Amino acid sequence: MKTFKPNFKLSLLAAAVTVSMPAFANTNQQAEIDSLRQEVQALRALIEQQQVQQTQTSQAVAQIQEKSPVAPATSVATSTGTAFKVYGNVRLDASYQTEGSAVDRLYNNINKVPLEGNGEASERFKSTLAATRLGMDVKSQLNGQDVGGKIEVDFLGGANFDNLRIRHAYMNYGNWLIGQTWSNFAVPDYMPETIDALGYVGGAVTRTPQLRYTQNLGSDTSLVLAAEDPKDKISNTRIPAVTARLNHQINEDGRISLRALANEKRTDADESMAWGLGLGLQYKFAPSTTLKADYYHVKGDSSFVSWTNPGISKNAAGEILDENEFDSITVGLTQQFNEQWRGTLGYGYMKSDVSDRYKTGAGLNLLEVNKELWQGWANIFYSPTKPLSFGLEYVYGEREAVVKAANGSNTGEDNRINAVAIYNF
Incomplete structure (x- = not known):
């Protein structure tokens, strides 16, 4: 809006004319002076009106600016509109192992712990910072739609x-995701909380390269389809695995x-089809009490669910003799005692159906082929402030092999205390 500024020269001229009126007091001159005086008064009225309008406009603009919301600041933004967020943690894990896996192994290895009397790693202290994590989220716009990515x-x-x-290393655009992240089949969302970075039997922590599409079927339901590369070392991959996941929010407390x-599954001489089903549940019984449970039934595959036997057994010619079939479940209850303290009780179990034909497969170490696995754990976490978290956990588990060792034992034991200290940023 253009503002009107008073002409001070004109005002001075009008004043001079007014002062000099007595010197030119005749009829014509008086008429001209009266006319000039009226024009000056009209000009002054216009100036005052413009000043009032300008003041009102300034006040209105100030009120609008005061009421307008301020957009939250991003961590880092470039001139092209791309935003970056860096995050991660520094993590120290420690374990005192009464009985368990190899000397150089700190995290869960329940499917291969030594059988009793066969080289157990007893009374060992271990520590590592290998689970320390660094990640970056990226977000920008393409044709008015969000484009994102993650590297971790x-x-x-x-x-x-x-x-x-x-x-994780992936990009997403609209409903599509391309890259490596959690498998669409073996998701960790329904595993009870553990200190062990790999979790315990019955759950899965699998990440795969994949092409994923998500379609919302309603406000509470979505369908996720994916083609995944499981990178199964015992199969010559010809086509990717196909997975589907149906998510449903039961209510505000459960999903x-x-x-x-x-x-x-394909070898140089044979092929078969592996399949599996999974069902996960999370339910909050009270504001501070949460149940998590996850169940799998799989036949012929070992690349998605953790700690299983090889998915297929084959002879020296590459012919598939039989497939491993198993059921697994994990269940746990987490209690949030207050803002700083929480704890979890959990249990995991896996049972495999191993046929005699499967056992004759070439290259199988039958002492590491299991009939049953189970683990139970209890932990407590303390978070004095938001960035810091300290945890202590006791876990005990056993495995039962399908054959006995030379000393007659077919049972291995996992017995240890875990501790962790985490600084998140």
């Missing part, structure tokens, strides 16, 4: 869990997830 790494790679590895898997 830790140091749990390699045979001894001490090398940098990719946890369920139904999953399905189809995965071709």
